[in-house]
Amino acid sequence: MKDMIHLKAPGNWINDPNGFIYYNGNYHLFYQHFPYAPRWGTMHWGHAVSKDLVNWEHKGIALFPTKYEDQNGCFSGSALEHDGHMYIYFTGVHYNKPDPDDIHLCLDDKFESSQLMMVSDDGFQFDNFNGKKLIIPPITDKKIGDRAHTRDPKVWRGKDAWYMVLGSKSETGNGKLLFFKSEDLSEWTMVNSVEKEGLGNMWECPDYFETEGGKVLLFSPMGFINDGKRYAEQSICMNVAFDEETCTMNLSGEYQFLDYGQDLYAPQSTLDEEGRRTVIAWMRMPEAVDGKWNGMFCIPRVVEVEDGHIYFRPHPNVGRQFCRRIESPQEAGKAGYRVSFDLKDGETVNIGGYKIFRKGDRICTDRSEVFCDCGNYRMQFFTPEVKEGYSLDVYVDDNLIEVFVNNGEYVISNIVYGLKKEIFAECMVEIFTIE
Numbered sequence: 001m002k003d004m005i006h007l008k009a010p011g012n013w014i015n016d017p018n019g020f021i022y023y024n025g026n027y028h029l030f031y032q033h034f035p036y037a038p039r040w041g042t043m044h045w046g047h048a049v050s051k052d053l054v055n056w057e058h059k060g061i062a063l064f065p066t067k068y069e070d071q072n073g074c075f076s077g078s079a080l081e082h083d084g085h086m087y088i089y090f091t092g093v094h095y096n097k098p099d100p101d102d103i104h105l106c107l108d109d110k111f112e113s114s115q116l117m118m119v120s121d122d123g124f125q126f127d128n129f130n131g132k133k134l135i136i137p138p139i140t141d142k143k144i145g146d147r148a149h150t151r152d153p154k155v156w157r158g159k160d161a162w163y164m165v166l167g168s169k170s171e172t173g174n175g176k177l178l179f180f181k182s183e184d185l186s187e188w189t190m191v192n193s194v195e196k197e198g199l200g201n202m203w204e205c206p207d208y209f210e211t212e213g214g215k216v217l218l219f220s221p222m223g224f225i226n227d228g229k230r231y232a233e234q235s236i237c238m239n240v241a242f243d244e245e246t247c248t249m250n251l252s253g254e255y256q257f258l259d260y261g262q263d264l265y266a267p268q269s270t271l272d273e274e275g276r277r278t279v280i281a282w283m284r285m286p287e288a289v290d291g292k293w294n295g296m297f298c299i300p301r302v303v304e305v306e307d308g309h310i311y312f313r314p315h316p317n318v319g320r321q322f323c324r325r326i327e328s329p330q331e332a333g334k335a336g337y338r339v340s341f342d343l344k345d346g347e348t349v350n351i352g353g354y355k356i357f358r359k360g361d362r363i364c365t366d367r368s369e370v371f372c373d374c375g376n377y378r379m380q381f382f383t384p385e386v387k388e389g390y391s392l393d394v395y396v397d398d399n400l401i402e403v404f405v406n407n408g409e410y411v412i413s414n415i416v417y418g419l420k421k422e423i424f425a426e427c428m429v430e431i432f433t434i435e
């Protein structure tokens, strides 16, 4: 099974990207997967590969529960390359109180989380029965972290050692990060932690990296926007300082959303073939498409920092695909199309029922005509005041619209349903599809 531009659930359910890596000439993207129904449940790692971040091939299931520690799920984690091998780090979940009516769920939040690793010789074979190693047992000291809610190891090479960050929550209900260090990728020692008030109550999927323009932390706090609408959990990013010796991280508290559409979640980054910091993320969908599949990924985005601003630009491999000029969306191929235009104040471009407009210095979107009647979801979105112009590149797929403002100064991405193949624009637009 193959996908182009956007990797989608091969059926049933997917959530977070996991183990995103360029390894031995292929991009590998694993992901949280429930293979039995289009809803969340006992987590497996699904697996897809690509030569170019554009064409994806599904490879089936890579990781599945086999041990006491991961009996109820192989939760999110990361991958790295060392001495030609692929090292995988993930969280194993064990339910202390499974729901007797639905063993894929747990009652009263009663579960424990351990951190496990596995080494694959080629990135295609995974020894689920004999290859898993427990590296960090459940945290039992509440002062350190939460026994249930400590997860999502991201591992990276520092100057003289390997480092791991885990997302957790503090005794007082703040989000928290735990830092570990290793000389050999297998024995891990906790070095430090950091927490902060006012940024949600549990920090999922932390990711730390250095770019030319500065050091960046991505994370996904739960309970971040508490207005009763979906989603309360949001992914944010910030400039940080990190000292390897002491694993001290300073969080200023000033943040940007990764994406102002509020559907994007659990981003994970890696370095691409050319050394660009590239991030991919889960696009949350309230309803399965045709009752069959739920969940897809955004197009990969290159992260750059300039003067403290964190940019998320469409990956050039994807951007350059959309080069055949067309007159109408009717002429577009299966992988969708791109619409490019400049917006004056007050102008609207209506893409199949999805409205994009400018109000002063903000770019705004409204999906109310192309969404399901499925609960308390937000319909209107807007960027902060833009500084670099009003130039938009909009990537349109059947169920996802990604609006890049000024080549990634800000992004608004929204899940949509029932988009029409037409455009009404109050300004000049150019439409491009794939050759």
Ligand code: FRU
Binding pocket: 015, 016, 032, 043, 075, 076, 077, 091, 151, 152, 204, 205, 265, 266
């Ligand atoms: C984020 C998350 C992770 C966890 C995984 C479980 O969406 O909750 O923290 O590892 O999904 O599927």
